[in-house]
Amino acid sequence: NAGVTQTPKFQVLKTGQSMTLQCAQDMNHNSMYWYRQDPGMGLRLIYYSASEGTTDKGEVPNGYNVSRLNKREFSLRLESAAPSQTSVYFCASSRGLQETQYFGPGTRLLVL
Amino acid sequence: EDKVVQSPLSLVVHEGDTVTLNCSYEVTNFRSLLWYKQEKKAPTFLFMLTSSGIEKKSGRLSSILDKKELSSILNITATQTGDSAIYLCAVDPTSGSRLTFGEGTQLTVNP
Numbered sequence: 001n002a003g004v005t006q007t008p009k010f011q012v013l014k015t016g017q018s019m020t021l022q023c024a025q026d027m028n029h030n031s032m033y034w035y036r037q038d039p040g041m042g043l044r045l046i047y048y049s050a051s052e053g054t055t056d057k058g059e060v061p062n063g064y065n066v067s068r069l070n071k072r073e074f075s076l077r078l079e080s081a082a083p084s085q086t087s088v089y090f091c092a093s094s095r096g097l098q099e100t101q102y103f104g105p106g107t108r109l110l111v112l
Numbered sequence: 113e114d115k116v117v118q119s120p121l122s123l124v125v126h127e128g129d130t131v132t133l134n135c136s137y138e139v140t141n142f143r144s145l146l147w148y149k150q151e152k153k154a155p156t157f158l159f160m161l162t163s164s165g166i167e168k169k170s171g172r173l174s175s176i177l178d179k180k181e182l183s184s185i186l187n188i189t190a191t192q193t194g195d196s197a198i199y200l201c202a203v204d205p206t207s208g209s210r211l212t213f214g215e216g217t218q219l220t221v222n223p
Contacts, residue, residue: 004154033210042116042200043155043213058210090154098143098204101211103154 002026004104006091012110013081021076021107023091031094032074033058033101034066036087043090049074050097081111114139118201118214126222129191133217135201136183145184146211147175148200155200158186191221 004025013019025032033048035058045058049068063085065077074093078085088108092101115138125131137145144162148155159168164179172191177184188195198218202211 040215042215043202043211045210048210097210100146100157100160102157103148105154 004091004093004102006089006104006107008107009105010108010110012112013078014112015082017081018077018079019081020078021089021091021109022073023075023104024073025091025093025102025104026072027093027095027102028071029093029095029102030071031097031099032068033092033094034064034074034076035090035092036060036085037090037106038087046076046089081109083111085109086111114203114205114212116201116203116212116214118199118217120217121215122218122220124220124222125191127192129221130187130189131191131219133186133188133199133201133219134183135185135214136181137201137203137212138182139203139205139212141205142179142182142203144204145177146202146204147184147186148202150198150200150216151196158199188219191219193221193223195219196221 007022030051034046035043047066049055052071067075091104094101119134147158159175161177167176172189175186198216200216201214
């Protein structure tokens with residue numbers, strides 16, 4: 001099992017460009033999450049999906065959209081990137097809400 | 113608003129030392145507390161604690177929860193350079209659906 005995978009590993013964008021971060025898990029987990037990690041701020045939840053077909057806002061959803069494509073895949077979209085969105089993005093999954101979350105390797109995003 | 117505070121924020125020790133990392137929390141309807149280790153990649157799960165006073169152990173690492181004091185500690189004995197990492201504490205409330213993370217403790221173990 002690969003666990004949680006993310007693509008790309010690293011991306012540079014110009015302000016105003018759009019892109020989609022991809023996440024997939026092969027653990028048959030129901031719940032999936034997107035976090036961003038910034039120095040001195042820990043991990044902050046952007047959006048989560050309790051189960052296939054549902055998505056909900058987390059702590060810092062502004063500027064992002066998500067799609068739970070199927071049970072395996074949960075993508076994060078930046079429609080118009082801003083320098084404030086420079087961060088490391090982690091996808092995670094869990095068997096259900098309030099179960100242990102397992103993390104992907106992260107995507108490092110730089111917005112110029 | 114749920115809150116998790118870790119201390120110290122950073123710690124430098126020598127190999128063989130024992131360290132204690134602290135995590136305190138304020139959450140509505142606590143369910144569990146989790147510890148993660150983050151090296152130069154994604155966080156990896158260490159422990160989940162739900163019951164007060166019961167120690168969880170894995171090799172040189174151990175953790176215990178004190179619900180009365182709303183806190184947890186993570187102990188690492190006989191530290192090794194490979195223990196150098198950020199240690200994250202997170203709390204899972206019953207009322208919500210997501211973890212709240214602390215800032216993390218940056219541990220550096222020097223040879």
